[in-house]
Amino acid sequence: MKQIIYLLTLLITCVSCSKDFLNTAPKGVFHEGNYDMTTGQELLVLATLIEGYNSFAKQSWPIVAMQCHTTDNSHPGGPTGDGGVDFCQFPTLSFTPSNFTFNQYYGGNYEAITKANEALLMLDEFIKENGETKDANQMKAEAYFIRAAAYFRLTQAFGAVPYVDRVMGKEEEMADQLSATQIRNKYLPELIWAIDYLPTRIEQLASGNTGRATQNAAxxxxxxxxxxxxxxxxxxxxxxxxxxxxxxxxxxxxxxxxxxxxxxxxxxxxEINAEFKPEQNISIIGDTNGWIMMNGVRGFPNxxxxxxxxxxxxxxxxxxxxxxxxxxxxxxxxxxxxxxxxxxxxxxxxxxxYLPKAERSLYGRDDWCSGYWSNFxxxxxxxxxxxxxxxxxxxxxxxxxxxxxxxxxxxxxxxxxxxxxxxxxxxxxxxxxxxxxxxxxxxxxxxERYFDLVRWGIAQDKLPNFVPGKHELFPLPQSEIDRMVN
Known part of the structure; x- marks a missing residue:
């Protein structure tokens, strides 16, 4: 899939990327004037799915803050205050709903959900015109996977959140908020259905089409x-x-x-694909490099x-x-x-x-590249x-x-x-x-550590600032709270 992603990057630039994740205008209408009604339409669906996958790669900053710096495993490193006020609130669990990190994580997962919903709408149109095909069923399974993975992460972090399983119209301002269990009961049957239409990891490797959902990922x-x-x-x-x-x-x-x-x-x-080969003019990095950059040696080697x-x-x-x-x-x-x-x-x-020096020197790379090529x-x-x-x-x-x-x-x-x-x-x-x-x-x-401690019910024994009844879930972003009130 590294080759496919590279070929599709130009196509992706033509696909709109909604920033208002719960208020999205309908998309997915095709005609002969913009894309071929068979291959072109499938490519557009695939490009949308790739955007969905890449939405997870953009979350390295909030993941470090929310899932690492909150734990007894992780030291923030660096000088006092490094990363900004919001970032520095996580080791002491002193964050509030206005912390922008929550917007990043919440929004990133809803971006993935939006892309999955757009792909499903396009696939419905494709199947009406062309009937079910093996490729169409696989892409439908992938859309279900992306949506389920995003909702798993959202319910894990926030509990009850708005549930969106369609491309919303302009007149729809807010989706219904459902409990974590209700949402999980929505996506589980879809994900179970998806297994039979996804390839194995070994099949993906044999086809050279890696980087998409597999049976075991589902x-x-x-x-x-x-x-x-x-x-x-x-x-x-x-x-x-x-x-x-x-x-x-x-x-x-x-x-x-x-x-x-x-x-x-x-x-x-x-894992999410990344690639960086300057000598070949290949750069598929998105924000996947953020994890390596944030965790890498600060000093020498830089x-x-x-x-x-x-x-x-x-x-x-x-x-x-x-x-x-x-x-x-x-x-x-x-x-x-x-x-x-x-x-x-x-x-x-x-x-x-830490990536080996031999790896850092391939394809015209250098240490400053901060692991741009490393899959997430x-x-x-x-x-x-x-x-x-x-x-x-x-x-x-x-x-x-x-x-x-x-x-x-x-x-x-x-x-x-x-x-x-x-x-x-x-x-x-x-x-x-x-x-x-x-x-x-x-x-x-x-x-895994923070959520493990929470689900085991022992976070208060391991984390000095953990308050039972408060810190089991992160607060919804203030912007979403305001939207619910209004």
Whole structure:
């Protein structure tokens, strides 16, 4: 898909991009004067879907603030006040609805929903004229995926939000606000339907058409949704389907998961495309580079701003000899790629955002490029395996839970059997804590920690400024509150 996205970038510039996400004029009318009524129409739908996918890549700034800096894993790095007033409110949970970060996250997800709805409207017109085709059904499945993924993220962060499943007319000022459970019950049947019309990851790789939704990406959103609803039976059903599909595995070394050579590899459930090859005049970066830039070394080599760095609490949480520590923590004075890291401020960095020097020098790139070419990895396979372990534990199947936990720890050992001993407990409470610890370490400095603490009901025990009854959800943006009042 990297090739397809590049070819479609010109087309995308012709597709309008609504900024008023809940008040959108009808779109999607075609005639022979603007696009061919077969291939051209399909290309326009595909371009709209790509805009939907790219909407998720634009959210790196609010994700760092909302899902990283709020946790006991993440230190903001940099000098005091770096990132601005709004950004600096998240480590202390002192944010208010007027914090612009919420507008960015809320708006970015509704932009994805808008693009999905536009694509579905266009597909309805196409199917009326041409009948159902394999490509049309796949694109419909992708639109359902994009919309479901955005609503999962919105309900995860805000709870009840406006539900929009169509292109709204100018006269429609506000969509109905539904509870998180109501919204999830809307998108789950669509996403379950979509699975059969999506390709596997391996099929995508074989076609060279990577970067779009796959069967396991759809299953992952379904499983996560059931996990948040505490429906462990259905969660297990879909995590098991992913594990047994053979489409993903844990063969990628932990320290290499985020390298360019492993994009769309067996660890990948869902990631967003990016590319940067100056020598070939290829630049498909959107805002995907924001994650690498925000997390990169601040100092020498000059690779970023140093946000989302490991806290002392996180570093102390690693078991002795756990190889994931050195794959996650980069510190001042470390020698990497023949260079000695020198920090300007805070002395630690997120090593998962460090891209090898050889990769940085390809295709005419340079360090200043800040990882423009690096795909934004949103869901990876280890997350799914640990979700399965957690759900199995909650259902009382400790044998299954320990087997899945061992899969993660075995990969993490990297062949050193003297570290990370197999978990043997037969006590459910002890096993639950072991699985929670494993999620913290395995997914450290990624995107899961805050919402994990909240759904486990222990955020107030881990985060000093967390207020029960207040911080389980983020506040809706003030602009949306004002719209509801008016």
């Amino acid at each position: 299953r992952a959103i379904i499983a996560k949704t059931y996990m948040y609803e505490k429906d462990y039976v259905n969660c297990l059903n879909y995590t098991r389907q992913i594990i047994e599909s053979g489409d993903n595995d844990l063969s990628t070394p932990y320290s290499e998961m985020f390298w360019e050579v492993n994009e769309f590899g067996p660890e990948s459930i869902w 690779l970023g701003w140093g946000h989302n760095a490991p806290t002392e609490d996180l570093m102390n949480a690693y078991e002795a000899g756990d190889p994931r520590y050195d794959a996650t923590v980069l510190k001042n004075g470390d020698m990497v790629d023949g260079e000695v890291v020198k920090a300007d401020f805070y002395e630690y960095f997120n090593k998962k955002a 990895r949103i869901i990876r396979y280890a997350d799914i395996v640990l979700m399965h372990a957690e759900a199995a534990c909650e259902m009382g199947d400790l044998k299954d839970a320990k087997e899945k936990l061992e899969m993660i720890r075995n990969r993490a050992r990297n062949g050193d059997d003297s570290v990370l001993p197999k978990v043997m407990t037969e006590n459910q409470d002890e096993l639950r804590e072991k699985i929670r610890h494993e999620r913290r370490i395995e997914l450290a400095l990624e995107f």
